[in-house]
Amino acid sequence: MKIEQMYTGCLAQGAYYIISNDEAAIIDPLRETRPYIERLEKDNVTLKYIFETHFHADFVSGHLDLSKKTKAAVVYGPTAKPEFEAIIAEDGQVFEVGALKIKVLHTPGHTLESSCFLLIDENGKEKALFSGDTLFLGDVGRPDLAQKAADMTQEELAGLLYDSLYNKILPLDDNITVYPAHGAGSACGKNMQKETADSLGNQKRTNYALNQKDRESFIKAVTDGLLPPPAYFGMNVAMNKKGYDSFDEVLANGLQALSPEEFEEAAEHYGALILDVRSNGDFAEGFIPQSVNIGLNGDFAPWVGALIVDVKQPILLVTNENEEEEAVTRLSRVGFDHVLGFLKGGFRAWRNSGKETDSVKRISALQFEKEIREKETKIIDVRKESEYQAEHVDGAYNRPLAYINEWIGLINPAEYFYLYCAGGYRSMMAASILQARGYRNFTEIDGGFGAIALTEVPTSDFVCPNKVMK
Structure with a gap:
């Protein structure tokens, strides 16, 4: 046995x-x-x-x-x-x-x-x-x-x-x-x-x-x-109960290599979401405008499900070299079967073609410490409520990433704010969604609360997570 x-x-x-x-x-x-x-x-x-x-x-x-x-x-x-x-x-x-x-x-x-x-x-x-x-x-x-x-x-x-x-x-x-x-x-x-x-x-x-x-x-x-x-x-329940397309077909469709021109045309023709699965650090330095960043190096599939929601949404991928199959496979695990292809040569090919690029304003925790000392600031913490209750930056508002579609409309475009999570993975997702919807009035903090905690930035008293309501 x-x-x-x-x-x-x-x-x-x-x-x-x-x-x-x-x-x-x-x-x-x-x-x-x-x-x-x-x-x-x-x-x-x-x-x-x-x-x-x-x-x-x-x-x-x-x-x-x-x-x-x-x-x-x-x-x-x-x-x-x-x-x-x-x-x-x-x-x-x-x-x-x-x-x-x-x-x-x-x-x-x-x-x-x-x-x-x-x-x-x-x-x-x-x-x-x-x-x-x-x-x-x-x-x-x-x-x-x-x-x-x-x-x-x-x-x-x-x-x-x-x-x-x-x-x-x-x-x-x-x-x-x-x-x-x-x-x-x-x-x-x-x-x-x-x-x-x-x-x-x-x-x-x-x-x-x-x-x-x-x-x-x-x-x-x-x-x-x-x-x-x-x-x-x-x-997902409906797919498991009713049936779905063969994974082999889904994989073959998703592994279509597209030139920057073909990629751009497909995005416009199909109304496809551009999903950039590179690390948050790489994404911050440069990406295709309107892209959403959900990195493969984290809880990728559950976050795709939580943030994109509609499994029928057409998707175009931006990946590192040789990560295309992993991305398509992990998307299919949560029912996102409509991947139209990936950008051949990755973001470098897009940039080298002379097409428009974008970036996120990201600063270190030390720079964050300096800036909040010099001026009054608004701070948004996108971690889960239990993480926030355990310890957070003094004065920060808790706006969990999972509910960004509910709170994003409450953001005042004229009011500047800082954005952080635990280590940068979730805050960059939030940053990409914010910029895709036209918000530019923020700065994201590299390393998140883990890095902030090593500075002199004031934080709340630590509460053992076991005592925090799940």
Whole structure:
């Protein structure tokens, strides 16, 4: 028996590859199939089942492409209604993979079809629980995503989740290993631990949601402090339920190399968004006017989903050399399949062609310290509320990047301000969006709060993040 967790940090997502004898199963695969196909060929095994814990909201699963390429059956839990051929399992149904058995535990609450998969080894011992978005490490799945589809309130869904956890998961043996679908950083939960696997016994002791005195207190605990879900979630659910274009086709379309002239023409003809995925430092020094910067060197895909939202938006890419495939792949993971191509030769080719360029006014933290001493200033902190509450520049306003589309209209073009985040990644995203919408009345701070904290700039008293509301 072999269990391999295939963890993708950008999405904080765990897929699972299981083999026994000459058969294999994969749970919650990512969009691109090549890593799974390569493993199957290396191990000389046949993929028998593709198990889906639920209709994912935060990424597009690779279940359909993988099934077409391997002929493996796709398996969902009870009540799932996909618009393609799949096995809809019964609660308690057992599937055999080599000498192993995988038992379906229907655990509604996060969504109505949500299910966990209990692995039973060749000796009949329950060994592992693939818990999807029902049970995370330190948290449980948020119960507000399926309200519309289920025609239920988040409190009613939280009640279902309580029944699922307390009646089906908590009675299991403490020694079972829990393998969740997501970890810290995912928007599918609010209090996840940094670890990616744990014993069920330890979760029974440490997970706040598993230590509530009754159903009512559980409902209150898991619904308290939920932030609005990213707007692209519903579009990803629809793609996972209805189907999508082949990843191979999406990749081929996205890897069209365009000259500066072709690139400019495509942007105008298709109304394409120019997405520059270079580092924030490179972007600050020069970029194509109206570009939006979301760097590959961070939580790229989730930020694309949160800021661009519409998965059907045509996109043109500006990348570093040989990063085009990575960018298209990571975009496809969250359903952004309409990449028209990339700028051949990158930004250097654009600049060398003599076309118009733009830049962001960026200063060091030391220069920021000097400037705020000399004049009264307005400062905007685009970090999350919890980061801001933990510590911030005195007098700074908190305007989280995730909600920029809500607060950008409140900016007074005549009032100058400074902009920072934790290290420069998010503040440059904000800067690019501001300039694309015509705002020039700001300066962005290189290195963000991490650099500011090393200066004499006054800051608030530090509050331990554990005491800050999630």
